[in-house]
Amino acid sequence: MYPQRQLAYAPTPYSIAPTFALSSTINLDEEAKLATNxxxxxxxxxxxxxxxxxxxxxxxxxxxxxxxxxxxxxxxxxxxxxxxxxxxxxxxxxxxxxxxxxxxxxxxxxxxxxxxxxxxxxxxxTVEQPSHKPAAEAAAPQIIMAATESFITLLDAIRIGMVDKDVLHPLLAELIQAVNVVTDKEFESRGKIVQWLITLNRMRAAEKLSEEQAREFQFDMQQAYAGFKASVAG
The missing domain is CATH 1.20.1440.200 (Vps28 N-terminal domain)
Known part of the structure; x- marks a missing residue:
């Protein structure tokens, strides 16, 4: 007799004779449930x-x-x-x-x-990149005042130590929207507002800015405020 050679491939299901009785324990009429509670x-x-x-x-x-x-x-x-x-x-x-x-x-x-x-x-x-607005609308005093108040509110929050993500993120989002209503032009440190929005967005709600981050954030927002005022004045 020739020695039995080992197959070089996995046998198909049809090449294996089952040694036990096949039985179905699945009720095909029963709805499958993903959750058990x-x-x-x-x-x-x-x-x-x-x-x-x-x-x-x-x-x-x-x-x-x-x-x-x-x-x-x-x-x-x-x-x-x-x-x-x-x-x-x-x-x-x-x-x-x-x-x-x-x-x-x-x-x-x-x-x-x-x-x-x-x-x-x-x-x-539309908030990140404002669309073009007529000059008359951008020059409306009440709109400029609303954006100015948003800057002041945000800067005051930082000064008194409110550096929680869930506090700063909505204030910053409100600020960029108010600014975009006034002007679609780039001004000094406007891009910093969006960058900080992205940074805050990545943080958990309970997280806070570190002392170093808070100082940098305050500096960037002061620069953005100055740039905004120069843009409006010009």
């Missing part, structure tokens, strides 16, 4: 909502670039989606299961580069 169900629902927000945000960004959605509608919808995204991830269990945006998108094979960038920045593109 309420906590798991809530978690999966939240993660599903985050997935939906990312895909919707990406579609919204594409629509805005194609002028398929009005600027006001885009700004309102984008702001709401970003807020919903952050709200879902404030839950510790959801945040833990989510991990981070890059790993989540990779795990679920999501091709949403525009949504990734918008979430990174944390504000609508």
């Amino acid at each position: 309420n906590a798991e169900r809530d978690l999966y629902e939240s993660l599903g909502e985050v997935y939906s927000i990312i895909t919707t945000l990406d579609a919204l960004e594409k629509a805005y670039l194609k002028d398929s959605v009005a600027e006001g509608q885009y700004t309102e919808t984008c702001s709401r989606l970003l807020k919903q995204y952050k709200s879902n991830l404030q839950d510790e269990s959801v945040a833990k299961a989510f991990g981070d945006l890059e790993s989540f998108m990779k795990e679920w094979d999501m091709e949403c580069p525009r949504a990734r960038e918008r979430i990174r920045v944390g504000i609508p593109t």
Whole structure:
């Protein structure tokens, strides 16, 4: 007899004779359940909502670039989606299961580069990059006053030690929007406002600026305020 040769490939299921009786323990008529308790169900629902927000945000960004959605509608919808995204991830269990945006998108094979960038920045593109406005509208005294008050409010908050992310981020977002209503022109340190918005957006709600960061932030905002006043005066 010839010695039995070892196969160089894995045998197919048909080449193996089962030594036990095959039986099905799955009821095909029974609905498959992803969650076994309420906590798991809530978690999966939240993660599903985050997935939906990312895909919707990406579609919204594409629509805005194609002028398929009005600027006001885009700004309102984008702001709401970003807020919903952050709200879902404030839950510790959801945040833990989510991990981070890059790993989540990779795990679920999501091709949403525009949504990734918008979430990174944390504000609508209409806020980050203002559209052109008529000179008469930009020169309205009450609009300039509103932007000036936003600068003063933010600087006062920093001076008294309010350096929490959940305090500074909304003040800074309100500031850039007020400034954009006044002018779409670049001025000294305007870009710093957006950079700090991105920095704060990446921080957790409970985080604070370090002493060094707070000093740098205050300096940049003072420079931006001076640049804004010079731009308006000119």
